[in-house]
Amino acid sequence: MYFIIYEITNKITNKKYRGAHATHNLDDGYLGSGRLIKKAILKYGVENFERTILCECDSVESMFEQEALYVNAEWVNDSSTYNLKVGGEGGWDYINKEKLRWNEEKKKLHSIEMKKRRKSREWAPKGPTYGFKNKRHSIESKKKISDNSASTLSDEEIEKRINDWNSLQDIRGKITKLSKMWSVSHTQVRRFVKKHKNLGFA
Numbered sequence: 047m048y049f050i051i052y053e054i055t056n057k058i059t060n061k062k063y064r065g066a067h068a069t070h071n072l073d074d075g076y077l078g079s080g081r082l083i084k085k086a087i088l089k090y091g092v093e094n095f096e097r098t099i100l101c102e103c104d105s106v107e108s109m110f111e112q113e114a115l116y117v118n119a120e121w122v123n124d125s126s127t128y129n130l131k132v133g134g135e136g137g138w139d140y141i142n143k144e145k146l147r148w149n150e151e152k153k154k155l156h157s158i159e160m161k162k163r164r165k166s167r168e169w170a171p172k173g174p175t176y177g178f179k180n181k182r183h184s185i186e187s188k189k190k191i192s193d194n195s196a197s198t199l200s201d202e203e204i205e206k207r208i209n210d211w212n213s214l215q216d217i218r219g220k221i222t223k224l225s226k227m228w229s230v231s232h233t234q235v236r237r238f239v240k241k242h243k244n245l246g247f248a
Contacts, residue, residue, distance in 0.1 A: 048072055049109035051100045051116050054128075056086060058094050063128035064121065066113040068106060072099070082128040110134050207238060 047068060054063040054077050063083040067076050077087060077095055087095060100116060103109040114134025122129045199207075210227055214220050224235045 049103040049106055051103070051109065051112050052076075052078075053098045053100050053116075054078055054083060055096050055098070056090060056094060057096060058090055061086070061126055061128060064100070064113075064117045064133070065129075066109045066133065068109065078128075080128055080130060082130060086128060204242060208242065211239065 047070060049066070049068050050072070051064065051066055054065075056062070063078050063080060065078045065080065069076065075097075077083065077092065077097060101112055103112055111134065114132065117129055117133030119132055121127055122132055207224075207228065210224060211220075214223060221232050221235050225232050228235065230238075
């Protein structure tokens, strides 16, 4: 078994990716499992990437130690790399293939180490931000939220919404359809149903 730290280079953009890999064949053509590097390979074609072995290690533990050095916070935060997180966390693909498992002590130590890294800001995700963080509601959205967050809906509106609910019966995607019909979020649909569930829902 070979334990290596490798570097992948995009021959078109010169953008790079580093990782750890355990293999029985050094010429297996492995180019990494990171999300961004996989997308890049699909975009540019595997022929436009080349792999260089940066170092060979004598054990899986040593391999992960070296990965932490080669894939540090500075490397991850560099816009010219594909890596999304610091190295040294453990090779899950390798562990699963070899049917190995971390014991509870190793899991605990790993958890403590990653919490320390995040707290000290040595690691931060790269790429798009998910969820609503760093986003803002439009004026129109704010008005809809305000209108639908009013403390009391009219009797007519309540009756209309109950009829809308019953008319859709058990159609798949019911919450989504009502969310669009009422111009409210999925959560607000569920809240309405929960609040008025005794008022004629089928």
